[in-house]
Structures are given as C-alpha cells and as structure tokens.
Amino acid sequence: MSRSSLWARVQQWRGVVLVVAAVVATIWLALNNQLILYIHPRYVVFTVVMAAVALVLVVASFLLRLGHNHDEPPTRAAARLSTIASLLAVAVAVAMIVVPPATLTSATVAQRDINSSGVGAEVQSVDAAADSSDAVFAAFTVLDWASLLRQTSDTSFYASKPVDVTGFITEDANDPDNVFYVSRFMITCCAVDAQPVGVPVYLPGWRDQFAVDDWVQVTGEFVPNASQSSTEQVALLPAAVTPVGEPSEPYLF
Structure with a gap:
C-alpha cells in the first residue's frame, strides 16, 4: 500500500x-x-x-x-x-x-464573589419560610440559607431555627481567623457558570482544627456576628463542626 x-x-x-x-x-x-x-x-x-x-x-x-x-x-x-x-x-x-474530574474549590471562590446578588435568590423567600417547621429548616441547604441571609439580617427571624449544613471551608477575607464560610457551588448549566454560595460561621481559631477546602457538616443557630471585622451581620454559631467526606454530588442545582 x-x-x-x-x-x-x-x-x-x-x-x-x-x-x-x-x-x-x-x-x-x-x-x-x-x-x-x-x-x-x-x-x-x-x-x-x-x-x-x-x-x-x-x-x-x-x-x-x-x-x-x-x-x-x-x-x-x-x-x-x-x-x-x-x-x-x-x-x-x-x-x-x-483522570477523575476535580471539584471546584476555594481557589475558584476567590475568583468569583460569594453570595453575589441574584445567586439563588429565588430558592427561598423570607415570607414563605417564616412559618416553616423545624424539620423543614433542618433540611435547608447552604443555598437555601444563603438566599435568606441575603434578604434579611433580622436576627429575630432566625431565632431558634435549627441549621444543619454541609460544604467546604472558604475563609472570610475580612476576618479569616474567626470566620469562615460553609460553601457550595450552584450550577445553572455547567461548571463554567458555577457560582459560590456560603453561610458564614463564627468560630475563633477554626484554623487550629480545619483547613481551607475541608468538607464539614455544621449544626447550630444563627446569631448576631460577633466578629468586629467581618461584613456579615449574621453568622452561624456552631454547636458542632464535623469533618465529612466530599459528597458524590458536591454541587447544588
């Protein structure tokens, strides 16, 4: 030939x-x-x-x-x-x-604004959530709580509402020693348009126990943020922060 x-x-x-x-x-x-x-x-x-x-x-x-x-x-x-x-x-x-596909991490969060305006705003509304039961609140994800926190900082709304969220740790740039975010990425179409959402957690000295990008489950209640530097008015005061493995579906949709 x-x-x-x-x-x-x-x-x-x-x-x-x-x-x-x-x-x-x-x-x-x-x-x-x-x-x-x-x-x-x-x-x-x-x-x-x-x-x-x-x-x-x-x-x-x-x-x-x-x-x-x-x-x-x-x-x-x-x-x-x-x-x-x-x-x-x-x-x-x-x-x-x-080669296993890599999940987006805090490195991507640093390039995009966490909880930017409009991200997941339609997921939960204050009026609709006000009369929900404790069981409903306990099932809320990072995206659900982030959408509520963006709408109101009235701590009376969050009083006694149980919080149980899972995500990876992203530091609060304004107070990295005392506050971190339990973060997830929300995807609308594909990983290219992924937007980070997060719930601020007030835990002084958290770096002694955890590292950025560690996956954790955090339970507790929202209270006025005790940080003097963070811009977040409300933060999750943890009752427990437990290390967990990355879930099979790390993104929220």
Whole structure:
C-alpha cells in the first residue's frame, strides 16, 4: 500500500476514532455519575443521547465515503498538523476517563464573589419560610440559607431555627481567623457558570482544627456576628463542626 493510500485510510478512520473516543468518555462519565461535575443533571440524558446520535451519523458518513477516491497525497505540514490534532483529541478523551474530574474549590471562590446578588435568590423567600417547621429548616441547604441571609439580617427571624449544613471551608477575607464560610457551588448549566454560595460561621481559631477546602457538616443557630471585622451581620454559631467526606454530588442545582 502506497503512502498516499495509507494516509487516505487514516483520514477515513480518524474522525470515527475521535468521535468514538468522545462518546465513550461521555457515557463513562455518565455511568459513574461524574458527568454532573461538568454539566447540570438535567442535561445528562440529552448529552448522552446526542453523543450516541453523533456516533451513528459519523459512522454512516464514513460508510458512504468508503467508495470515494482519497489518493491525493497530503502535504507534509498538513499531515503533521492533522496527526497532532488527532492525538491531542484522543488524549483529552482518554484523560476524561482516566483522570477523575476535580471539584471546584476555594481557589475558584476567590475568583468569583460569594453570595453575589441574584445567586439563588429565588430558592427561598423570607415570607414563605417564616412559618416553616423545624424539620423543614433542618433540611435547608447552604443555598437555601444563603438566599435568606441575603434578604434579611433580622436576627429575630432566625431565632431558634435549627441549621444543619454541609460544604467546604472558604475563609472570610475580612476576618479569616474567626470566620469562615460553609460553601457550595450552584450550577445553572455547567461548571463554567458555577457560582459560590456560603453561610458564614463564627468560630475563633477554626484554623487550629480545619483547613481551607475541608468538607464539614455544621449544626447550630444563627446569631448576631460577633466578629468586629467581618461584613456579615449574621453568622452561624456552631454547636458542632464535623469533618465529612466530599459528597458524590458536591454541587447544588
């Protein structure tokens, strides 16, 4: 087989191999519940279906082109660029399977405003939550409480309401020694648009027990923030702060 014929065969199979690699990576991540680290769960089924459709279409296109003449020899530069691009695409697809996707951390929080205006504002409202039972409040997530804290700093509203939240630790930039946030990322579409939300916790000397990015479960009640430097008017006074493992679904949706 001549060099040009061999190159023609490579060109025919290259697209199929790349698409198969991408499809396998996508389905693998979906089966291992890791695709949600990239996209919102509501898009998982759609993404898997589209990946399968893409595979069918590319294979069909390959079969239709089997009889075409691809004997025109490529230039050396084109051949090298095409080969490099193919190898990089395959490497990325393999890496998505072999290397576990990393959850966003406090490093990303530092680049984005935590509890920025509008993030999760529709999740809970003060009026709707006012008459909720203790069991309902105990089930509130970081996102639920963050939305309420953004709406009111009236400590009478939070009096005696049980708080039980889980998230990773992010320091309060204004009082990093005494206050930290129990943080999570809220995803609307994919990890690119992830926005950090957090509940401030007043715990002087917390660095002696925990580190930034540690996952913890915090229980307690909201009280006026005793910190003299933090901009948060209300903070969670913990009854217990317990180290926990990162949950299988670290993001909130």
